[in-house]
Amino acid sequence: MSRRRQIYEGKAKVIFEGPEPGTLVQYFKDDATAFNNRKRGTITGKGVLNNRISEYLMTRIGEIGVPTHFLRRLNMREQLVKEVEIIPVEVVVRNVAAGSFSKRLGISEGTRLPRSIIEYYYKSDELDDPIITEEHITAFAWATPAELDEMVSMSLRINDFLSGLFFGVGIRLVDFKIEFGRYYQEEDVRIVLADEISPDSCRLWDVETDEKLDKDRFRRDLGNVPEAYQEVARRLGILPEGGPTDIKGPKVMQ
Ligand code: UDP
Numbered sequence: 001m002s003r004r005r006q007i008y009e010g011k012a013k014v015i016f017e018g019p020e021p022g023t024l025v026q027y028f029k030d031d032a033t034a035f036n037n038r039k040r041g042t043i044t045g046k047g048v049l050n051n052r053i054s055e056y057l058m059t060r061i062g063e064i065g066v067p068t069h070f071l072r073r074l075n076m077r078e079q080l081v082k083e084v085e086i087i088p089v090e091v092v093v094r095n096v097a098a099g100s101f102s103k104r105l106g107i108s109e110g111t112r113l114p115r116s117i118i119e120y121y122y123k124s125d126e127l128d129d130p131i132i133t134e135e136h137i138t139a140f141a142w143a144t145p146a147e148l149d150e151m152v153s154m155s156l157r158i159n160d161f162l163s164g165l166f167f168g169v170g171i172r173l174v175d176f177k178i179e180f181g182r183y184y185q186e187e188d189v190r191i192v193l194a195d196e197i198s199p200d201s202c203r204l205w206d207v208e209t210d211e212k213l214d215k216d217r218f219r220r221d222l223g224n225v226p227e228a229y230q231e232v233a234r235r236l237g238i239l240p241e242g243g244p245t246d247i248k249g250p251k252v253m254q
Contacts (some may be wrong), residue, residue: 011037012050012200016208020155025074026196027055032220035144036128043218044222047077050198055079056238057162057197064153064161068193069181078093084181084194087143088123089132091151093159094175098203101175104131110210116159118152123179143180151180158193166204169235170214199229 004016004025011033012210016025028047033040051073058070065211069081094101097111101119121129137143143151155178163173178201195201199214206213212220214230233239 009023012047013196018080018083022083023071024081026051026079026081026127028079028196031216032200032225034215035036036125038218039163041218043225043229045226046200046229049226050075050200051079051231052238053198053229053233053236054196057165060191061158061161061193061197064157064200066157066161066193066239067183067190069183071197081194082183082192084183084192085180086123086179086181086194087147087151087191089137089142089151090121090123090129090177090179091123091155092119092175093117093155093176094119095159095163096172096174096203096205118155121177126253147180147182149190154180154191162197162202167207168206171232171235172205172207172210173207176202199232202233215238 008015014027018024028051030042055073058068071080073079097107166173180197183192204213217225
């Protein structure tokens with residue numbers, strides 16, 4: 001682990017002060033939690049895979065013109081990111097019913113939604129991340145209406161782009177959670193995609209078999225958890241250095 005000054009420790013990552021002002025280092029742990037910390041465990045190699053998968057997805061998203069906090073990967077478990085002020089709202093985009101959505105609305109898992117649905121949750125461990133509406137976000141000034149508009153249009157672009165990217169490697173993007181931050185630069189402030197995008201924060205199902213390739217394998221004790229994360233990396237053609245290199249998967253065309 002790094003000797004840098006620790007700023008924050010979350011459930012799956014540790015945030016350190018970065019080498020230059022205005023930067024942070026995200027260290028990806030193997031720790032996994034679910035059900036607001038009531039289930040804990042480790043998934044061997046998860047940190048290495050999520051660091052690489054998140055680097056890859058953030059880079060691709062940056063290439064289509066959506067600004068992100070990602071700067072560069074430093075090593076197997078660490079990446080350098082821009083320091084941002086995190087907006088305390090988790091944006092969830094759903095394409096297929098699953099998880100808490102299925103439970104809340106009584107819509108069986110796997111039902112295709114008539115269109116993509118965006119939900120917001122207030123980032124609060126004490127309150128168990130309650131679902132909220134745009135009204136709460138703007139009334140309590142967690143984000144301004146203009147910032148929220150920006151977050152919604154970025155989320156929909158990210159959903160369209162990632163749905164296609166994953167579909168190209170035989171994976172259905174069922175849903176995902178993203179976070180945004182304010183990046184301050186001189187007089188200017190802009191909203192950028194922050195945190196991570198990985199099988200910890202997405203539901204990813206095999207297109208043919210509906211096999212789950214994400215954290216639901218851990219949440220629901222389905223077994224083969226590290227293998228599922230590795231399979232996502234393999235299909236994206238980005239198994240990390242040091243990992244198996246003898247398996248050739250389809251490559252995303254660029
Ligand atoms: N999610 C997340 N962090 C959270 C809550 C949800 O990354 O604190 C992700 C989750 O992996 C899934 C999506 O957001 O891809 C929607 O999760 P849901 O609301 O269905 O909650 P869950 O059933 O996972 O509790």
